[in-house]
Amino acid sequence: MLAHPGDFAEWRSAARGLLAGGVAPEDVSWRGSEQGASLFGDETVAAPAAAVSLPRELLEIAERVICHRDAEVPARLYRIVWRAARDRQLLARTTDADVDWLRKADKAIRRDVHKMHAFVRFRRLGEEAGRESFAAWFEPTHRILRLTAPFFQRRFYGMDWAIVTPDARAIWQNETLSYGAGGTKDEVPDSDIVEDQWRTYYGAIFNPARVKVDAMRAEMPKKYWKNLPEAQDIAPLLAGAEARVERMREAAVSLANPLTDKWRTRVPDELLLDDDVRTLEELARAVDRCTRCPLYCNATQAVAGEGPEQARIMVVGEQPGDQEDLQGRPFVGPAGQVLNEALEEAGLDRTRLFLTNAVKHFKFEPRGKRRLHQNPTTGEIDMCRWWLDKERAFVQPDLIVTLGGSALRGVTGKSASIKSMRGTVHELEGGTKLIATIHPSFLLRLPDRTRAAEERKAFVADLIRARKLAA
Amino acid sequence: MSAKPILEKLSILADAAKYDASCASSGTVKRDSVASKGIGSTEGMGICHSYAPDGRCISLLKILLTNFCVYDCRFCINRASSNVERARFSPQEVVTLTLDFYKRNYIEGLFLSSGIIRSEDYTMEQLVEVARILREEHRFGGYIHLKTIAGADPALIALAGLYADRLSTNVELPTEAGLSSFAPEKKPETIRKTMASVRVGAEEAIDAAKSRLIGKAMPPRFAPAGQSTQMIVGADASRDDDILKTATNLYSGYQLRRVYYSAYSPIPDASSDLPPVRPPLMREHRLYQADWLLRFYGFERAEIMEGASGGMLDLSIDPKLAWALMRREAFPVDINRAPRELLLRVPGLGTKAVDRIVAARRLGKLRLGDLAKLTASVKKVLPFIVTLDWRPGKLTDSADLRARFAPPAEQLALAL
Numbered sequence: 113m114l115a116h117p118g119d120f121a122e123w124r125s126a127a128r129g130l131l132a133g134g135v136a137p138e139d140v141s142w143r144g145s146e147q148g149a150s151l152f153g154d155e156t157v158a159a160p161a162a163a164v165s166l167p168r169e170l171l172e173i174a175e176r177v178i179c180h181r182d183a184e185v186p187a188r189l190y191r192i193v194w195r196a197a198r199d200r201q202l203l204a205r206t207t208d209a210d211v212d213w214l215r216k217a218d219k220a221i222r223r224d225v226h227k228m229h230a231f232v233r234f235r236r237l238g239e240e241a242g243r244e245s246f247a248a249w250f251e252p253t254h255r256i257l258r259l260t261a262p263f264f265q266r267r268f269y270g271m272d273w274a275i276v277t278p279d280a281r282a283i284w285q286n287e288t289l290s291y292g293a294g295g296t297k298d299e300v301p302d303s304d305i306v307e308d309q310w311r312t313y314y315g316a317i318f319n320p321a322r323v324k325v326d327a328m329r330a331e332m333p334k335k336y337w338k339n340l341p342e343a344q345d346i347a348p349l350l351a352g353a354e355a356r357v358e359r360m361r362e363a364a365v366s367l368a369n370p371l372t373d374k375w376r377t378r379v380p381d382e383l384l385l386d387d388d389v390r391t392l393e394e395l396a397r398a399v400d401r402c403t404r405c406p407l408y409c410n411a412t413q414a415v416a417g418e419g420p421e422q423a424r425i426m427v428v429g430e431q432p433g434d435q436e437d438l439q440g441r442p443f444v445g446p447a448g449q450v451l452n453e454a455l456e457e458a459g460l461d462r463t464r465l466f467l468t469n470a471v472k473h474f475k476f477e478p479r480g481k482r483r484l485h486q487n488p489t490t491g492e493i494d495m496c497r498w499w500l501d502k503e504r505a506f507v508q509p510d511l512i513v514t515l516g517g518s519a520l521r522g523v524t525g526k527s528a529s530i531k532s533m534r535g536t537v538h539e540l541e542g543g544t545k546l547i548a549t550i551h552p553s554f555l556l557r558l559p560d561r562t563r564a565a566e567e568r569k570a571f572v573a574d575l576i577r578a579r580k581l582a583a
Numbered sequence: 584m585s586a587k588p589i590l591e592k593l594s595i596l597a598d599a600a601k602y603d604a605s606c607a608s609s610g611t612v613k614r615d616s617v618a619s620k621g622i623g624s625t626e627g628m629g630i631c632h633s634y635a636p637d638g639r640c641i642s643l644l645k646i647l648l649t650n651f652c653v654y655d656c657r658f659c660i661n662r663a664s665s666n667v668e669r670a671r672f673s674p675q676e677v678v679t680l681t682l683d684f685y686k687r688n689y690i691e692g693l694f695l696s697s698g699i700i701r702s703e704d705y706t707m708e709q710l711v712e713v714a715r716i717l718r719e720e721h722r723f724g725g726y727i728h729l730k731t732i733a734g735a736d737p738a739l740i741a742l743a744g745l746y747a748d749r750l751s752t753n754v755e756l757p758t759e760a761g762l763s764s765f766a767p768e769k770k771p772e773t774i775r776k777t778m779a780s781v782r783v784g785a786e787e788a789i790d791a792a793k794s795r796l797i798g799k800a801m802p803p804r805f806a807p808a809g810q811s812t813q814m815i816v817g818a819d820a821s822r823d824d825d826i827l828k829t830a831t832n833l834y835s836g837y838q839l840r841r842v843y844y845s846a847y848s849p850i851p852d853a854s855s856d857l858p859p860v861r862p863p864l865m866r867e868h869r870l871y872q873a874d875w876l877l878r879f880y881g882f883e884r885a886e887i888m889e890g891a892s893g894g895m896l897d898l899s900i901d902p903k904l905a906w907a908l909m910r911r912e913a914f915p916v917d918i919n920r921a922p923r924e925l926l927l928r929v930p931g932l933g934t935k936a937v938d939r940i941v942a943a944r945r946l947g948k949l950r951l952g953d954l955a956k957l958t959a960s961v962k963k964v965l966p967f968i969v970t971l972d973w974r975p976g977k978l979t980d981s982a983d984l985r986a987r988f989a990p991p992a993e994q995l996a997l998a999l
Contacts (some may be wrong), residue, residue, distance in 0.1 A: 207957070234686065270616055270722070306683045308590065313597050408772070412778075439779075
């Protein structure tokens with residue numbers, strides 16, 4: 113018979129002795145009154161101790177399950193420990209009856225612990241030297257105070273508190289946690305100064321239009337209600353719910369609040385027609401409002417071109433990628449990184465270039481946690497040309513470098529292959545020169561290292577040619 | 584500022600917050616008050632401290648700083664043209680309430696939102712100020728969820744991320760059209776930009792942590808419980824397919840931790856073009872189930888919609904079952920052999936049950952009796968599985984399979 117039910121240390125030392133002595137579970141009585149070996153002063157316990165090792169997980173579970181109020185627990189636990197000493201895989205055998213029982217008992221304890229973490233309600237005792245003190249009365253289903261007290265210690269370090277239960281009490285004072293004997297409800301104040309506020313909150317946060325009593329009771333069983341100050345309001349709230357919804361439904365829509373105009377002081381965004389755009393900055397704002405094609409629906413924002421209006425070279429990419437879409441700037445993602453390095457190698461200063469894209473909104477396909485880039489259609493590129501042409505009109509570059517096929521389409525309006533266009537300098541209507549090269553993301557996708565190095569070299573060579581041409 | 588007593592303000596400003604579905608307080612970093620000697624801890628898993636009779640948990644003090652608002656979103660009780668009674672808390676009042684409630688173990692922390700007053704930036708500053716006082720002046724270690732104000736300066740969002748565990752920006756309505764007709768001042772692109780700045784802030788903090796010099800202090804965490812959003816279901820004509828499309832875009836684009844679906848609840852003094860009906864709670868439930876399939880079961884949106892009709896999920900049976908009934912050729916699945924991905928597609932088997940099955944079958948072949956110990960819903964899975972001692976035979980293809988699961992017709996009518 114255990115002197116302190118629920119005391120893990122006592123059970124463990126008893127079980128350890130029995131296990132070392134090789135006493136089979138069926139020969140032990142944990143109740144004391146029945147036949148078989150008793151736990152204390154018995155010859156079997158004195159038998160030579162052989163070290164018995166048990167899985168750590170089992171000991172952790174046992175420490176919880178011993179708190180269970182079922183009188184059979186010490187005996188069943190011992191049987192499992194006995195079996196586990198002979199079968200290292202025992203805990204994994206979830207279909208075994210003992211293991212199934214153990215898991216269920218453990219679950220019941222963990223649920224009880226969780227509910228105690230949730231439903232303890234402290235009441236204020238007073239304050240001394242700037243330190244507040246509180247007390248709570250709680251009736252857990254099992255003997256779990258020692259399992260829960262460290263949680264409250266971690267949470268409420270900066271105040272003094274005591275939790276009184278019928279079995280035991282935990283006290284946190286002077287930064288020390290101690291335990292004492294069980295107590296009664298009247299040791300704890302029966303009300304608290306902010307309880308009215310809490311009950312007001314509880315009533316106000318309840319939405320009478322979606323009553324779901326079963327869902328509430330499943331998570332907050334009635335047995336806890338007597339210690340929850342808000343629980344006394346459940347019945348009246350429910351009783352009034354239907355009428356409240358009915359009143360809402362019946363209430364005719366009233367006229368707008370006369371104060372409305374006073375509040376509404378904001379001036380609507382200045383409506384700027386796309387044709388009236390006067391500066392590059394205005395252009396960027398106009399682009400961000402673009403709804404010419406459906407791409408705007410999913411993208412975060414339009415990414416307008418970036419760079420000085422006096423730039424001699426304009427670099428045109430395909431469309432913003434994931435990072436560009438988030439940050440609202442062109443070429444800041446992985447491909448932008450490749451471009452930056454290549455520009456530097458070619459002796460081009462990025463800050464003196466005008467960087468933009470043929471399509472201003474990011475086109476993608478969501479796939480789990482990522483957005484997969486999708487090529488824009490020629491229709492989308494042609495639609496977006498409106499903006500690219502405007503940017504060209506502002507910057508009036510001497511030279512345009514197109515990166516990839518979409519950029520080439522965006523600038524020329526024709527779908528020519530890069531292969532056929534590359535290596536020579538073309539002249540656009542109005543005298544602007546054009547150099548067509550690959551998109552830097554192409555370099556990121558090449559698996560063959562030698563090939564990637566060659567392509568990169570050719571890419572840098574194109575950029576060098578651009579630099580010389582614009583000089 | 585109004586001189587209303589605190590109880591009255593609390594009543595008004597909690598009432599105004601009750602339509603927000605989110606109340607989670609989990610998924611953040613572990614923190615306690617031992618080192619700071621202050622108050623408050625978070626241990627990864629949030630705690631629901633109470634439940635309202637509407638079945639929803641109460642884990643946080645969920646309130647508005649003010650329900651004054653310059654916006655006029657028609658689905659919102661706090662819209663400028665509403666005749667609702669107004670109130671406003673000072674940041675200090677919210678701090679005191681939070682601490683008072685927290686010390687009595689009523690709550691896990693604070694979920695603070697606000698109507699928009701003066702400007703987006705001013706409102707956001709006020710929200711951040713509450714979090715700052717709690718963290719810096721009171722060494723508060725509990726959970727803080729701040730609602731970001733769409734359109735606020737990214738620098739304010741960055742500051743909010745330093746104090747808050749979670750940030751959220753509500754998209755409100757799933758489609759552009761819905762938003763522009765119901766919330767004329769809210770711009771979808773502004774909402775998305777704000778979400779983007781939260782994601783960028785989080786990624787920058789991670790990069791800073793990775794590239795930190797050895798021996799230097801860890802840079803501060805940025806909203807470690809991530810960001811979330813809420814969509815209102817049933818206020819406009821959006822279909823479930825539209826809603827899930829928006830959700831998948833948001834998950835992939837802004838790395839959202841959660842999308843909350845909130846059944847549109849009739850509000851007092853409602854705008855006349857809104858449905859005065861009961862909130863579509865079952866529809867909300869089905870959307871959550873579909874959302875789960877997307878995130879934890881490897882389903883694509885298009886697959887989920889196979890079991891739907893006209894872009895709407897089946898209200899009488901859950902979306903996984905609806906999909907399975909359309910895809911009978913994929914069943915039965917052998918419990919003892921099928922890979923994890925296939926087991927996850929069996930109606931009635933959740934992720935936990937699947938993990939248990941995969942672990943248990945390593946130690947021996949499973950029978951139906953064994954399965955009963957691993958999952959609570961053996962009856963439901965019967966037509967879709969094979970075990971050592973069970974084959975469904977013609978059951979899998981039987982014409983009345985749907986009827987076995989669908990509730991009787993009158994109950995269906997109630998669910999609508």
